Amino acid sequence: MDRIIRCITSDGAVMAAAIDSSDLVDTAQRIHGTSAVGTAALGRLLTASSVMGAMLKVNGATVTLRINGGGPLGTVTAIADSRGYCRGYVEHPEVDLPLRPDGKLDVRGAIGTDGRLAVIRDMGSGEPYTGQVEIVSGEIAEDITSYYAVSEQIPTVCALGVLVGREDHRVMLAGGLLIQVLPGADDAAISKLEQNVSTLEPVTTMLAKGMTIEEICRTALAGFEMEILDEYKVGYACDCSRERVVRAISTLPMQEILSLADEKTGYAEAKCQYCGKVYRLSREELQKIAEAARK
DSSP: OEEEEEEEETTSOEEEEEEEOHHHHHHHHHHHTOOHHHHHHHHHHHHHHHHHHHTSOSTTOEEEEEEEOSSTTOOEEEEEETTSOEEEEESSTTOOOOOOTTSSOOHHHHHOSSSEEEEEEEOSSSSOEEEEEEOSSSSSHHHHHHHHHHHSOOOEEEEEEEEEOTTTOOEEEEEEEEEEEOTTOOHHHHHHHHHHHHTOOOHHHHHHTTOOHHHHHHHHTTTSOEEEEEEEEEOBOOOOOHHHHHHHHHTSOHHHHHTTSOTTTOEEEEEOTTTOOEEEEEHHHHHHHHHHHHO
16 A cells, blocks of 8 residues: 655754655556556656645545646546545546657656646635646646745645556556745755755655655655654545436436437446446436436
8 A cells, every 4th residue: 555654844844745656556557558658647647646635634625636738648637635545547548659868758748848737626615726837847746846836835846756667567666755845944944955855866766775755755854853744545546436427417408318328238338537437327217317307
């Protein structure tokens, strides 16, 4: 099971959150059959959403991350709840691209840079808050950093990584690190943090070395006294249900509901875009839904 921890320095100057998301990203890859670059893009966004969701601190709250830079992957979406459990999908999961000259996956080329990253926070009461920023790199981590700087005015460092096998494209490692400077941090603390960040290795490199997420946070916060605030077990989870499908169908015009059934089988099928589960509804069930909607 994957984990997130949140830490704070004893002087209250810096907060850091680290996640090992290897299992949840592997689950997403198996569900969606993503290409190598699709896995990297979706995995990074899922990892970021999980950390950001766990920061909400309100039961039932959710955060949705949606990015589309005009690249061949189309829209990539990730949704997480306040426990850090997340789900997501890629509009065109089959799209693949040649490796970059440095041998790395071309996430930037797959996402594109002509578009926006949207962050939607739904606290369960009132209208959801939506913040949007222009994509700055298409690599996702830098775009998350830009979102916090522009929309929330919080100095942030975000690092995300997904290591995919070259032959089978299966997820080997995935993780992330989010560091934020808190109000009241003095110049000495900021300078110390900047120096630490400048020498940090990629998250997947640290995980490959066997470092725990606690050790990753301690490395990022070297020179500070660090306290672990909380820890969460997280994973890939979908909240779809037959009831949700029925409610969605009920919003359609009556004749459209009745036309959903296949003429040969007599059934309508609805497939969840997040987990791939298929729900079958008979012609009789559709008739009842249509009649209830009409009333």
